[in-house]
Amino acid sequence: MKHLFFGGIHPNYNKEMSTVVTTFHTIEPKQVVIPMVQHIGAPCQPLVQVGDVVKRGQKIGDGEGLCVPVHASVSGKVIAVEPRPHIRGGEVMAVVIENDFQDTAIEFVKNDLPLEELDADDVLHSIREAGIVGMGGAAFPGNVKALSSMGKVDTLIANACECEPYITADDSLLRTDPEHVLEGMMILRQVLKPERVVLAVEDNKAEAIEKIKALQSDFPQIELKVLPTRYPQGAEKQLVQALTGREVPPASLPASVGCAVFNVSTFAAIYRAVRLGLPLTQRIVTISGEAIKEPQNFIVRIGTRFYDLIEKAGGLNDLTERVISGGPMMGFAQSDLSVPVIKATNSILCLLKDKNGAAENPVCLRCGKCVGVCPMRLQPLYMYRFVNANRVDELNRLNVMDCIECGSCAFTCPGKLPLVETFRKGKKMVREASAK
Ligand code: SF4
Ligand code: SF4
Numbered sequence: 001m002k003h004l005f006f007g008g009i010h011p012n013y014n015k016e017m018s019t020v021v022t023t024f025h026t027i028e029p030k031q032v033v034i035p036m037v038q039h040i041g042a043p044c045q046p047l048v049q050v051g052d053v054v055k056r057g058q059k060i061g062d063g064e065g066l067c068v069p070v071h072a073s074v075s076g077k078v079i080a081v082e083p084r085p086h087i088r089g090g091e092v093m094a095v096v097i098e099n100d101f102q103d104t105a106i107e108f109v110k111n112d113l114p115l116e117e118l119d120a121d122d123v124l125h126s127i128r129e130a131g132i133v134g135m136g137g138a139a140f141p142g143n144v145k146a147l148s149s150m151g152k153v154d155t156l157i158a159n160a161c162e163c164e165p166y167i168t169a170d171d172s173l174l175r176t177d178p179e180h181v182l183e184g185m186m187i188l189r190q191v192l193k194p195e196r197v198v199l200a201v202e203d204n205k206a207e208a209i210e211k212i213k214a215l216q217s218d219f220p221q222i223e224l225k226v227l228p229t230r231y232p233q234g235a236e237k238q239l240v241q242a243l244t245g246r247e248v249p250p251a252s253l254p255a256s257v258g259c260a261v262f263n264v265s266t267f268a269a270i271y272r273a274v275r276l277g278l279p280l281t282q283r284i285v286t287i288s289g290e291a292i293k294e295p296q297n298f299i300v301r302i303g304t305r306f307y308d309l310i311e312k313a314g315g316l317n318d319l320t321e322r323v324i325s326g327g328p329m330m331g332f333a334q335s336d337l338s339v340p341v342i343k344a345t346n347s348i349l350c351l352l353k354d355k356n357g358a359a360e361n362p363v364c365l366r367c368g369k370c371v372g373v374c375p376m377r378l379q380p381l382y383m384y385r386f387v388n389a390n391r392v393d394e395l396n397r398l399n400v401m402d403c404i405e406c407g408s409c410a411f412t413c414p415g416k417l418p419l420v421e422t423f424r425k426g427k428k429m430v431r432e433a434s435a436k
Contacts, residue, residue: 005238046093071281087342115187128142133343152258181199182219227243283346295313309348324350382398384423
């Protein structure tokens, strides 16, 4: 049976730009800046001081509650523990390590136990200690998501949709290392014991699909589902609906309808943590857009600063208008390129001026196009009006908090209204009002 989610759009995907270079380049930064905030929840507290010598994989920050640790991604000397710029704006406490280029690592403890002998608590502990978070952008602690899904879900979903334009990090992972993704899925299957395990991928990733198909006989428990490409199919609620026909209620999580969704990069990280004892200290990052000279995917150590990566990719075009962390639809514009790659950074997008098309005097034409594409069935035109009128009561009535900031409305808006920025502001207004 074919399921569809409501709304959505078909932007130019521009994915081929970063997949022309088929081998990964790595980058050895002179310095890494490791923020103590890389996940949703409580920040880590630094566990090291200036002058300490650290090894790759050493825990350098941790905390209580909804918190997972952070680790050194290079070996070297701690040269600062101080607030530094963060991709989400402002400054957060960070540990700065000067790379000694020795790559001295802690001892990583492997686990070769047969799958059926893996203990759920041990797996969750390994996931936590490795600092694993949702790597598709959400950055929710992986162990907490898995624990809260136990006994509640009948469907485990690996999300390889990667529906935002330009980004090909997950696609590159599946083309080069599909086994680790599938092994990671089998590990969580052992923990959650769902009836159905699905790897969902959009049909614009032909090579990745072939690579997975070639492995399917080794993983008969995993169902491959190829979905027609449509944005924002990679959003959790839309993906759940597309795969199962179940609608996640407002203000609820996929577990409320029996589903747990993890990004494919997260599954590969789970494999490396549980089987190889490796903490999350590196990831694949797409650097793309018309303003970067050599778009491609890199394997990047967490904490590498944006400008080091941009330089490695040939540098910026003189007409660069903006650099975004993430994709063009849901990403965050960066004004300071000393910000570091964090665990959830899947892309650095560099755009020329004419790609953004912001109007100088945006005006709502009351065309209603935004309503027709909103996958959350919201009413963007009225939300826009009530944010600007400071009407928190109306924003609550219109369920502004359900906005997933996908940008479909802004993409389709002929009046070029700054809708997503306005809804982020509106959500902040609602949060502040409810905290009073
Ligand atoms: S798409 Fe833009 S112009 Fe049209 S109703 Fe929505 S906000 Fe107004
Ligand atoms: S950004 Fe929010 S309001 Fe706009 S289409 Fe996406 S979910 Fe709907």
